[in-house]
Amino acid sequence: MVHSEKSEITREPEAIGKRRADIKNLLSTDTPEILDMTTLKKIARAFIKQKFPLSAAGLVLKEKTEQALNEDDVQELQLLYGSLPTVDNPHFELFDDLAVKEDESIFGQDLATVQSTKGCSKQCTFCLADASEKLEIMPYTAVAKLAERVQLENKKICSLMIDVFNKIKSETGYSVGDVDKMCFDFNSIPEKDYQKIIDIYNKHPISGLIPWRDDYIEYPHAFFMRRLPNFAGSDPFDYKDTSFLHNDGTPADYGDVFIAFDHPLRPVEINTAGWRRSNKTAQRGAEKIVKACLEGPREGKSNIINISVHRFSRSARLDYREYLEEMKNVIATFSPLKPVIKLYDNPNEEGNAEFIEVVVKPLLEFIKTLPEGDKIIIWNQNVRNIGRAAKEAQKAEYDEISDTSMLGIHIWPDGTIANKISGAKDSKPVATARRLYILSK
Ligand code: SF4
Secondary structure (H helix, E strand, O other), X not given: OOEOOOOEOOOOOHHHHHHHHHHHHHOOOOOOOOOEHHHHHHHHHHHHOOOOOXXXXXXXXXXXXXXXXXXXXXXXXXXXXXXXXXXXXXXXXXXXXXXXXXOOOOOOOOEEEEOOEEEOOOOOOOOOOOOOOOOEEOOHHHHHHHHHHHHHHHHHHHHHHHHHHXXXXXXXXXXXXXXOOXXXXXXXXXXXXXXXXXXXXXXXXXXHHOOOOOHHHHOHHHHHOOOOOOOOOEOHHHOEEEEEEOOOOOEEEHHHHHHHHOEOOEOOOEEEOOOOOOOHHHHHHHHHHHHHHHHOOOOOOOOOEEEEEOOOOHHHHHOHHHHHHHHHHHHHHHHHHOOEEEEEOOOOOOOOHHHHHHHHHHHHHHHHHOOOOOOEEEEEOOHHHOHHHOOHHHHHHHHXXXXXXXXXXXXXXOOEEEEXXXXXXXXXXXXXXXXXXXXXX
């Protein structure tokens, strides 16, 4: 039962039952969990703010929802509730399709990132991407629709993998791995027979999607290592879609994005400079990720969380002591996943003595107290003068360094398809004219 702000509705009158049936015919509905009227109104208001294009059914629902909100029609809102999209029930039928053909494969191995945010709140002085302070957020609808296509592609590749593994087994007698565990293994195969296996692989359709590389024999995990990050010159924990809520009224968070895209074939990699302790959305997202990863441990691929610690982000520049507490929280949250903690600075450089005393030393002590242990800590040097902090003469050198990362297709929050190609002068992805969806203003 829905609870209104002032009074509790305890029975469903017959007329409401009939209207519920009518609307159920008009729009696809599932009977939702009961919630309070304040939350229901939040979900209704969020729906009418959608920027992602609506389908005909979506437009009908939007009109009805607007009217019910304007008239404060509690009963009508109650009736509409099951049709309103939430993260828990995104109701794809309310939204237009992506502008992409059924069989078009931009969601496969060439997809380098699906950028859920553009711009960055951290504003690190050395940012290689020169990230803008203005944040663009990919609507959760787009996240869910893109993730659906990526997951279809993942499934297709997995079934080809199973097929080629079976073929190798039936033609040579050798087992080269286990697709369920995303593991490729040449250990038990005599070297003289490698070529037979490579020949079978190269004649199979899988080779058109994942071309054979000889280093797969020595580094079999590399075969399954095409990760899919949601960042590129951005921090994924800036993600928050206030126009797409959960059933409890909280906004879509980065945990929802991570879970939508994550797949053992293409684990979602995270690079973050952390989040404020007051940022409940980021915290909730991080906790969801930890839970999801612990429930589905991946073979040899647990180190997908990289945490940067340095004195150059906005929050560190403001207050080292608060920054220390912030980063303790971030590291403790991800600790069960054994994150890689990168200390970006030169420990011997003058000018960081205070940072080392106030942040680094206590943080390293704190890390030792965490039960999971085994964090990988790396000191990266000389970041003070890279990225936007670099002098003009140094910029070309750093463009060259970053040029080889994240090559391929990038999808931006506004639906733009961008490309980053090897050897390009500019190390950033370049927008094509194609958009997968057009957001309203
Ligand atoms: S967190 Fe990363 S993307 Fe954001 S400003 Fe810092 S370096 Fe740039």
